[in-house]
Amino acid sequence: MKVEMRQKLAREPFAEKIRKVAQLIRLAKTFPRRAARPRPAAKPDFTR
Amino acid sequence: MAINQPSDNLPLADVLRAANDLVTAKLIEDWALGGALAAIYYVEPFTTYDADIFFIPTDKGLTAGIPTIYAHLHAQGWRVEREHLMVRGFPVQFLAAHGLTEEAVREAERIEYDGESAKVFQAEHIIAIAASVGRAKDKVRIEQLLQQADVDKSRLETILKRHKLKLPTV
Numbered sequence: 001m002k003v004e005m006r007q008k009l010a011r012e013p014f015a016e017k018i019r020k021v022a023q024l025i026r027l028a029k030t031f032p033r034r035a036a037r038p039r040p041a042a043k044p045d046f047t048r
Numbered sequence: 049m050a051i052n053q054p055s056d057n058l059p060l061a062d063v064l065r066a067a068n069d070l071v072t073a074k075l076i077e078d079w080a081l082g083g084a085l086a087a088i089y090y091v092e093p094f095t096t097y098d099a100d101i102f103f104i105p106t107d108k109g110l111t112a113g114i115p116t117i118y119a120h121l122h123a124q125g126w127r128v129e130r131e132h133l134m135v136r137g138f139p140v141q142f143l144a145a146h147g148l149t150e151e152a153v154r155e156a157e158r159i160e161y162d163g164e165s166a167k168v169f170q171a172e173h174i175i176a177i178a179a180s181v182g183r184a185k186d187k188v189r190i191e192q193l194l195q196q197a198d199v200d201k202s203r204l205e206t207i208l209k210r211h212k213l214k215l216p217t218v
Contacts, residue, residue: 009092010196014161020093022058028095
């Protein structure tokens with residue numbers, strides 16, 4: 001996000017920002033970050 | 049609405065009201081909002097999962113009156129979960145202020161939020177506290193505040209010098 005956009009958000013009234021924090025919390029609960037799955041170890045290629 | 053009925057909104061007004069009630073009940077001397085929610089007063093909104101209320105205790109003993117405060121709020125319907133008090137599913141931590149945080153409470157900015165009078169740490173104190181803690185998220189907070197808030201640089205320097213702190217190098 002551009003610096004000017006972030007500064008504009010920073011200047012919003014506190015009550016409006018708190019409403020946005022609540023939205024962010026709801027979003028984070030709806031779409032939780034999944035932990036990265038460990039990749040399976042590469043199988044050795046015996047055909048070479 | 050009952051105090052522990054879950055809410056879609058962040059129950060900040062309930063938190064501030066409870067802190068004001070603690071002053072009326074003479075369980076604390078003074079208080080201010082600190083932590084992430086105080087930072088959000090000055091910068092763009094971001095996700096946070098709790099509210100930090102820093103208070104100056106009336107009880108100057110070792111426990112700073114925390115058991116009495118928790119018992120008082122528990123009696124009013126707040127649930128206790130580990131170190132947090134839960135209001136409408138939102139965790140709140142009451143932290144006894146001392147040194148830098150006590151200064152931050154005493155010099156905090158007075159605000160009105162949803163009909164409740166409150167105090168919020170000033171941006172310069174949030175930066176100094178973040179510098180004293182020094183986690184990765186504190187460095188991000190310092191950067192955000194320096195970019196987005198109207199920080200009084202000379203006041204910040206004075207606070208940092210008084211508490212023998214330095215801003216982290218990013």
